[in-house]
Amino acid sequence: MRELSRNEPAPAVWTGRATNRFQWVAAAAGAACMALGITLAVESPWTSGIAALLMAVIGCVAAGLLVLFGTLAFVHVAVKVDDRAMEVRCGHIGVPRRRIPLTQVVGADFAPSVTPRQWGGWGYRWRPEKGTAVIVRRGEALVLRLGDGLTFTVTVDDAESAVRVIRARLRHPAPPTPPAPTGV
Structure with a gap:
């Protein structure tokens, strides 16, 4: 996957994956x-x-x-970031799945080294003092800081680019979706 340079504009949709053989x-x-x-x-x-x-x-x-x-279910993880949300899908059928609207995100950070040991193993993890994580391998990860004070961590290749894309989206949020027309 091509790395996003610091001066390059954020793509409309960023996608990333991580695999654990x-x-x-x-x-x-x-x-x-x-x-x-x-x-x-x-x-x-x-x-x-x-x-x-x-x-x-x-x-x-x-x-x-x-x-x-x-x-x-946790052989790989796929992450997609668009102008409204970040979506995480696990395994071959995409379950479990988590969609986090960017309106709930206060910040995004790059973690250069996350291990399954920090979260209690591989898979979809929850720790009351930390938040939630999807850990499929050790290595770099994207850490979202959420409005409720918790975090959502996901191990994904090229997490640093994902952080830059999310930070750009937080500085320039997407325009609100117009309401659906009501039938008369």
Whole structure:
């Protein structure tokens, strides 16, 4: 992605992404856990009774599904900033999703080094004293300061350009949207 120079005007829409390829390893572990559950159900000569077999199968499949879908949701993050809002979409289907109107933003900062450890792990995180974060990898991040005193942090490549675009939008807000015409 091309970096935005300091003198260059902000684009109409800024987009950025971040990817964590390690999440694929965790997803593979989830798939392996599901496969173990299915194998137990189909081929097991379990002699301890049907209840124990059923609990093992359901446990393996449920744990595998949780790990598989929980990790695939945070393999990557996509960020879009336009003249009205910043939108963050996670994973391949864009869920979870968060849209923050720029009217709720008081400032934007660049964080050169954010780690999952600072937020308690990868994924969509919330800490009462800090705010919310979407952490898919360690490294640079965009930190929005919100009107309620909390922050929204997202790890994204070229976060410094995103900060410049958002700051430019905050200095020159978009004109209000005209009201929709009412039917007579």
